[in-house]
Amino acid sequence: MLLDGEAWQAKFRDFRSEAWRLETLPAYNVPQEAEEIRVFLAGERIDPHTHSNEYTEDLKRVRREGKTKGRVHLVTRPLSEYLRYEFMYYLPHAWAGEDIRIMDVTERRNPLADVQDYWMFDKSEVVLMNYEADGTQISREVYEGDVTPFLDYQRIALAESVPFEEYVKGFDI
Template sequence: MLLDGDAWRAMFRGIESEAWRLETLPQYLVPQEAEQIEAFRAGRRVDPDTCSSAYTEDLKRLRGEGKRKGRVHVLTRSLSEYLRFEFSRYYAPHALAGEDIRILDVTERENPLPHVGDFWMFDRSTVVLMRYEDDGTQIGRELYEGNPALYVEWQRIAVAESVPFLEYVNG
């Protein structure tokens, strides 16, 4: 089943305890970000301590309800321009707003998740496979109809093998 529009937004509205994502690409081409990327290239940065958005407000609301969002991004150095942008524009303010963002840097080590692609997992029971072209253009979201146990295990490995985002960038 392909998820889009209201069906996709409903996945997030229906969170009972956790929404979690694995990211594996060095770049995501999102047309809505073009202007922000140009500003980043021009040297304009957001202040993560004062950056507020619908997403950060939602993170605070979820945290207040005892729910959480998290993600692990698997990457290698040197960071792509997109990852430097993503770290500055999204990860820093989102981590400060309560999202558990972690980095699994596999530059000098074997990737413990070598053949796993991007996915979202909701309440450790529903998995949505994220489909991308090689350049990072999203081409679909597909509801996984099988047993989520393998994805729960991949989440466990990713979290255990990664470090918190703020530790990664400040360490």
């Protein structure tokens, strides 16, 4: 079953305890971000101490409700321009309550090399994120099989990653 619109939004509103994502791409082609990326590449940066938007406010709501939201992003160095842009937002997102972790596979074997992006809700439902090679999203699809492999992928990603703030210590984002 493909997910879009209200059904997709409901996943983030209605999960009971945890929403978690594995991100594997070096860039995502999101038309709504094009202007922000252009400004970022021109040298402008947000102030992570004061940045707030709908996403950070929702993260605070999730935390107040005793739920968690997290992700692990697989990366290789040098970071793509898109990742540098995305990392700029990760700091205020982490401060708002998202558990963001980085799994750098630059100089080691990637145990998740064949795993595609996905969201997992409450460790019981998986939504596969389908992308073109350039990072353009094709669809979101509810996975209808056994979620056990995705629980294993999450376990591996969490064990082999580091918290975002630890990862970026010492380099300019």
